[in-house]
Amino acid sequence: MNLKPLFYWLLLLIFILETGGGKILFAQNSDSLNINSEKVTTPKQVTVNNIFIVGNEKTRKNIILREMDIEENMTYNWEEFVALVAADQKKIYNLQLFTTATVTPLFVGDEQVELLVSLKERWYILPSIIFNLADRNFSEWYSNQNRDFSRVNYGVKLDHNNIGGRNEKLRVIGQIGFTQAILLNYTIPYFDKNQLHGLAAKFNFYTNKNIPVRSIGNKQYFFRNPDEDILRKTLNASLTYSFRGSFYNFHYFTAGYHNTQIHEDVIIENPDYFTHDGKKLQYFLASYRYRHDNRDNVAYATQGTLLDASLTKYGLFGKDDINELEFSIMASTYKRLGDKSHFATGISGSAFFSDNQPYTLVRGIGYKPDFIRGYELNVIEGQQLIVHKNSLRYELFDVAYDISDFMPIDEFSVFPLKLYLSANFDHGYVRDANRLPQNAALTNKYLSGYGMGLDLIGMYDAVFRFEYSVNNMGTRGFFINVKAPL
Numbered sequence: 001m002n003l004k005p006l007f008y009w010l011l012l013l014i015f016i017l018e019t020g021g022g023k024i025l026f027a028q029n030s031d032s033l034n035i036n037s038e039k040v041t042t043p044k045q046v047t048v049n050n051i052f053i054v055g056n057e058k059t060r061k062n063i064i065l066r067e068m069d070i071e072e073n074m075t076y077n078w079e080e081f082v083a084l085v086a087a088d089q090k091k092i093y094n095l096q097l098f099t100t101a102t103v104t105p106l107f108v109g110d111e112q113v114e115l116l117v118s119l120k121e122r123w124y125i126l127p128s129i130i131f132n133l134a135d136r137n138f139s140e141w142y143s144n145q146n147r148d149f150s151r152v153n154y155g156v157k158l159d160h161n162n163i164g165g166r167n168e169k170l171r172v173i174g175q176i177g178f179t180q181a182i183l184l185n186y187t188i189p190y191f192d193k194n195q196l197h198g199l200a201a202k203f204n205f206y207t208n209k210n211i212p213v214r215s216i217g218n219k220q221y222f223f224r225n226p227d228e229d230i231l232r233k234t235l236n237a238s239l240t241y242s243f244r245g246s247f248y249n250f251h252y253f254t255a256g257y258h259n260t261q262i263h264e265d266v267i268i269e270n271p272d273y274f275t276h277d278g279k280k281l282q283y284f285l286a287s288y289r290y291r292h293d294n295r296d297n298v299a300y301a302t303q304g305t306l307l308d309a310s311l312t313k314y315g316l317f318g319k320d321d322i323n324e325l326e327f328s329i330m331a332s333t334y335k336r337l338g339d340k341s342h343f344a345t346g347i348s349g350s351a352f353f354s355d356n357q358p359y360t361l362v363r364g365i366g367y368k369p370d371f372i373r374g375y376e377l378n379v380i381e382g383q384q385l386i387v388h389k390n391s392l393r394y395e396l397f398d399v400a401y402d403i404s405d406f407m408p409i410d411e412f413s414v415f416p417l418k419l420y421l422s423a424n425f426d427h428g429y430v431r432d433a434n435r436l437p438q439n440a441a442l443t444n445k446y447l448s449g450y451g452m453g454l455d456l457i458g459m460y461d462a463v464f465r466f467e468y469s470v471n472n473m474g475t476r477g478f479f480i481n482v483k484a485p486l
Contacts, residue, residue: 055119299461374449374471387428
């Protein structure tokens with residue numbers, strides 16, 4: 001769990017409030033339609049003569065136009081035009097290349113418009129120091145791991161989020177601490193003229209001296225041997241082909257290789273850590289993933305829908321050490337109830353088609369993306385699970401501070417802040433076909449949790465949640481989480 005951004009944003013906010021250096025601006029409303037017109041009545045239809053794009057100092061024009069349904073020299077009826085402008089504005093912002101994105105129609109005749117796309121680019125090259133917790137969430141580290149600072153990862157990370165202005169993404173990580181890791185990621189969203197086909201390559205290698213080897217009492221049990229030997233080495237490599245046939249629909253086909261080697265002491269601690277004899281788990285995998293995403297904001301949605309489903313085959317050849325099939329799905333919808341309130345609901349689930357998996361593939365509530373509020377300290381493991389999450393949210397404020405007087409970097413000159421009050425209710429179920437007695441308290445049982453929270457959305461769509469929750473076992477507590485729950 002990475003708390004470093006929260007620390008930075010809070011320090012900056014305190015400085016702004018204490019010095020009074022920030023000027024409050026109107027916050028961007030992605031649903032608003034700005035119309036430059038002195039007309040008293042709206043036309044029945046409009047023709048778009050030209051589309052002008054300003055503010056894209058690095059991002060290429062074709063990357064922005066790819067997100068737009070509206071085309072030059074096309075005629076639209078007025079209601080359709082208004083809806084398309086609002087939708088195109090959201091799609092451009094969801095590229096996550098810009099701090100603001102505004103699409104404004106400018107009337108030049110009774111039924112003639114020019115379209116102005118005004119952008120403010122983000123800072124694309126982000127070198128940073130890694131300082132984050134290795135545990136599943138802050139509460140896991142604070143309560144179950146007794147605030148042990150040896151469970152911290154630190155190192156260096158370089159993100160380049162817009163190489164060549166084509167929305168290509170590069171990530172390089174060198175990390176030591178609790179997990180020693182090297183990671184390389186490169187994604188090109190489109191390599192063809194029509195911008196339909198993309199590629200992504202990923203490689204990572206990491207080692208651990210302290211690993212979870214099982215769960216006991218629905219909590220992870222970590223093991224480190226007396227000599228502090230490396231207990232697990234893992235190498236992953238994959239290549240993903242993507243196809244985007246329409247604005248909101250994506251198809252991903254992945255081929256990959258996985259190799260995990262463990263110390264003999266791990267087998268002593270858990271003879272079933274792998275489902276076969278030996279200290280190595282090696283296999284090839286293939287997966288298909290479908291994603292439909294028309295949310296207004298991919299970081300913290302208030303309107304729209306999301307469907308993400310995948311089917312993964314672990315073990316493609318006879319010499320592979322595993323033969324598993326997994327299906328997973330996540331479906332969410334977001335409904336505006338008024339100017340300041342909305343309701344979010346979503347279902348997530350996964351299923352293996354056999355009763356035993358290597359512990360490195362174990363799924364359950366408590367592992368991303370599946371959780372139930374009030375059970376942040378637990379892992380409920382099994383072969384099949386389903387979770388239903390719900391949040392009723394009310395916007396307390398939405399402001400943006402102009403800090404350009406003391407911030408010389410233009411990409412950071414506006415500091416936005418949104419705060420939502422949320423009322424939450426989650427429930428779900430995990431089926432453990434093996435009915436392990438050490439975890440029987442929470443597996444194969446109906447689970448639920450509810451509570452209240454505050455959701456803070458800051459610069460570059462960073463999301464932090466502060467929640468008080470109670471579960472149906474009577475456990476209650478205050479929890480801090482990063483990213484939107486659904």
